Amino acid sequence: MNNLIWILIEALIKAVVILNVILLGAATSVYLERKISAVIQDRIGPNRVGPFGVLQPFADVFKLFFKEDIVPKASDKFFHSLAPIISLGVAVAVYAVIPFAHYVEIGGTKYYIGIAPNLNIGLLFILAMTSVGVYGITLAGWSSNNKYSLMGGLRSAAQMISYELSMGLSLIGIILISGSFSLNDIVIGQANWKWNVFLQPLGFLIFLVSAFAETNRAPFDLPEAEPELVGGYNTEYSGMKFGMFFLAEYANMATSSAFITLLYFGGWQLPFSPDLLGLAEGSIGLAVAQFLVFFIKVVFFIMFFIWVRWSIPRFRYDQLMRLGWKVLLPLSLLNVVLTAAAILIFK
Amino acid sequence: MNIEHNIERERMTFWERIYLPEIARGLGLTFRRMLRPKMTRQYPEERWEPLGSYRGRPVLVEEDSVERCVACGLCARVCPALAIEVQASETELDKERFPIKFEINMLRCIYCGFCEEVCPEEAIVMSKDYELVFTSPEAGIMDKAKLLVPIAQLQDRLEFVRRYR
Incomplete structure (x- = not known):
C-alpha cells in the first residue's frame, strides 16, 4: 500500500513536469511554424514580442484567453465544450508512454525518464489514443451545427481512419524486428546505429505519410481546407476553445515527431558509444545527454513537418483517399510480408 | 466530360506519379528560398521615402x-x-x-x-x-x-x- 502511494507520487511529479514540457513545446512549435513560414516566404516573421519574437506564442495564447467565447445558439453546448478538451487531452495523454531518456539510478532505485515508458503495450496505447483524437474533431464538427464544421469533421474522421490502417500495418514491421510493444525496448534494440529506418525504409515512408495525415497537417489538412470549408471543424470556435484545438494540433505534431524519432531514428540512443563521454549507465549526466539527443531529433522532425507544410500544396479529397487505400495500404501489407520473410530467412 | 483523356496517368511520368522525387524537389526549392534576402521593411523604424510622383496628402x-x-x-x-x-x-x-x-x-x-x-x-x-x-x-x-x-x-x-x- 505504502509502495503504491510512492509510485503514484512519482508518476504525478513526472506528469506535471512533462505536461509543462509539452505545452512549452507546443508553444515553441507555433513560434517555429511562424518563423519558418516567414523565412520561406522571404519575410522575417514575429520579431516584436521578446528577443527575436520568442514570446509571440504566449502573447497569442493570452489574447485567446481574453477573447469572447462565442457558442452558436443552435449548437449542442455540452459536446461543443467537450470536443476541444478531448482533442487536447488525447494529444497530451500520449506522452504518458514516451521515454525521454533511459533511466537515472539514485540510491539503487531506477527512475525511468517518462511517466510509464516501460508499459508493455506502449505502442498500442499510442495508436489507441490517436484514434480517440478523431472523436474530438468529429464531435466539434457535429456539435457546431454548421455545415462547414460538419464537412470538416466527417472528412477528418474518414481520413484518420483510412490512414490509421496503413500506419498500424507499417508498425508491424518494427514489432516483428524488436519483438516488443514497449517503446523503451524498441529504442534499446536500436543501439549502435541499428536504426529501424535503415531496416525498414518502406515502412518509414508509409509511417511518415500516415503521420502527416493523422495530425491533419498539410498536405493532408483537408479537414480545415480554407478555400472550400472556411475553417473546417473549428469554424464555430473562438477564444480558448479554439486555442485548445490550436495547441492540440501542435502537440500532435510534436507527438508524431517524437514517435518517428523513437521508432525509426533510435530515440534517445546517443549517436556514439556512451563510454566515449565517460558516463556510467544510470548517471544523471548520461540521462541529460540522452534527453538532448532525443530533443534535437524531435525538433528536427517538427521543423520537417513545418517545412513540408509550406512547400507542398493540399491534396484533393479523392487523391487523398486513393493514396490511402490504393497505394499505402497494399504497400504496408507488402512491407509486413517482406519483413516477416526476411526475419524467417536471416534469423 | 471526357475523362478518358488528359488523366493523371497520361500527364505525368512514372517518377512524377510516385510523388516522392517531386516532393523532394519542392522541399529543395523552399529550402533555397530560406537563404535569400528578406523583403520585409521594418516599418516604424524604417520608413519608405516616396518618389516625386507619389500622391500623398x-x-x-x-x-x-x-x-x-x-x-x-x-x-x-x-x-x-x-x-x-x-x-x-x-x-x-x-x-x-x-x-x-x-x-x-x-x-x-x-x-x-x-x-x-x-x-x-x-x-x-x-x-x-x-x-x-x-x-x-x-x-x-x-x-x-x-x-x-x-x-x-x-x-x-x-x-x-x-x-x-
Missing part, C-alpha cells in the same frame, strides 16, 4: 512665409469629392487676393490630384506625407495652418509637376 505651398494661393477657387470647383473649401479675401501683397479660409476635409479627399493639376499658381501640390491618422472626424478637417508647407520640402513634387503636366 495635398498641401499648400508656402513661399516667403506666405501661401502662393490666390483663392481663385478652381481646386474647390474641380474636386470630385467636394473636399476643399476656399474663402477669398483681399491683401496688400502683389497677388491682391488670398484665401482667408482654406480647408481640406481629409475624410473626403480621394488623392486624385485634380486640385494640383488645375491650379494656375502651383499653389496646391500633393506631398509625400502618407501617415494620415486622426482620432476624430473634426481632426480630419485640415485648416490653413496644417496645410501650409515650406516650398523647400516640396521641390521633388514641383519638379515632377512641371515636367509632366
Whole structure:
C-alpha cells in the first residue's frame, strides 16, 4: 500500500513536469511554424514580442484567453465544450508512454525518464489514443451545427481512419524486428546505429505519410481546407476553445515527431558509444545527454513537418483517399510480408 | 466530360506519379528560398521615402512665409469629392487676393490630384506625407495652418509637376 502511494507520487511529479514540457513545446512549435513560414516566404516573421519574437506564442495564447467565447445558439453546448478538451487531452495523454531518456539510478532505485515508458503495450496505447483524437474533431464538427464544421469533421474522421490502417500495418514491421510493444525496448534494440529506418525504409515512408495525415497537417489538412470549408471543424470556435484545438494540433505534431524519432531514428540512443563521454549507465549526466539527443531529433522532425507544410500544396479529397487505400495500404501489407520473410530467412 | 483523356496517368511520368522525387524537389526549392534576402521593411523604424510622383496628402505651398494661393477657387470647383473649401479675401501683397479660409476635409479627399493639376499658381501640390491618422472626424478637417508647407520640402513634387503636366 505504502509502495503504491510512492509510485503514484512519482508518476504525478513526472506528469506535471512533462505536461509543462509539452505545452512549452507546443508553444515553441507555433513560434517555429511562424518563423519558418516567414523565412520561406522571404519575410522575417514575429520579431516584436521578446528577443527575436520568442514570446509571440504566449502573447497569442493570452489574447485567446481574453477573447469572447462565442457558442452558436443552435449548437449542442455540452459536446461543443467537450470536443476541444478531448482533442487536447488525447494529444497530451500520449506522452504518458514516451521515454525521454533511459533511466537515472539514485540510491539503487531506477527512475525511468517518462511517466510509464516501460508499459508493455506502449505502442498500442499510442495508436489507441490517436484514434480517440478523431472523436474530438468529429464531435466539434457535429456539435457546431454548421455545415462547414460538419464537412470538416466527417472528412477528418474518414481520413484518420483510412490512414490509421496503413500506419498500424507499417508498425508491424518494427514489432516483428524488436519483438516488443514497449517503446523503451524498441529504442534499446536500436543501439549502435541499428536504426529501424535503415531496416525498414518502406515502412518509414508509409509511417511518415500516415503521420502527416493523422495530425491533419498539410498536405493532408483537408479537414480545415480554407478555400472550400472556411475553417473546417473549428469554424464555430473562438477564444480558448479554439486555442485548445490550436495547441492540440501542435502537440500532435510534436507527438508524431517524437514517435518517428523513437521508432525509426533510435530515440534517445546517443549517436556514439556512451563510454566515449565517460558516463556510467544510470548517471544523471548520461540521462541529460540522452534527453538532448532525443530533443534535437524531435525538433528536427517538427521543423520537417513545418517545412513540408509550406512547400507542398493540399491534396484533393479523392487523391487523398486513393493514396490511402490504393497505394499505402497494399504497400504496408507488402512491407509486413517482406519483413516477416526476411526475419524467417536471416534469423 | 471526357475523362478518358488528359488523366493523371497520361500527364505525368512514372517518377512524377510516385510523388516522392517531386516532393523532394519542392522541399529543395523552399529550402533555397530560406537563404535569400528578406523583403520585409521594418516599418516604424524604417520608413519608405516616396518618389516625386507619389500622391500623398495635398498641401499648400508656402513661399516667403506666405501661401502662393490666390483663392481663385478652381481646386474647390474641380474636386470630385467636394473636399476643399476656399474663402477669398483681399491683401496688400502683389497677388491682391488670398484665401482667408482654406480647408481640406481629409475624410473626403480621394488623392486624385485634380486640385494640383488645375491650379494656375502651383499653389496646391500633393506631398509625400502618407501617415494620415486622426482620432476624430473634426481632426480630419485640415485648416490653413496644417496645410501650409515650406516650398523647400516640396521641390521633388514641383519638379515632377512641371515636367509632366
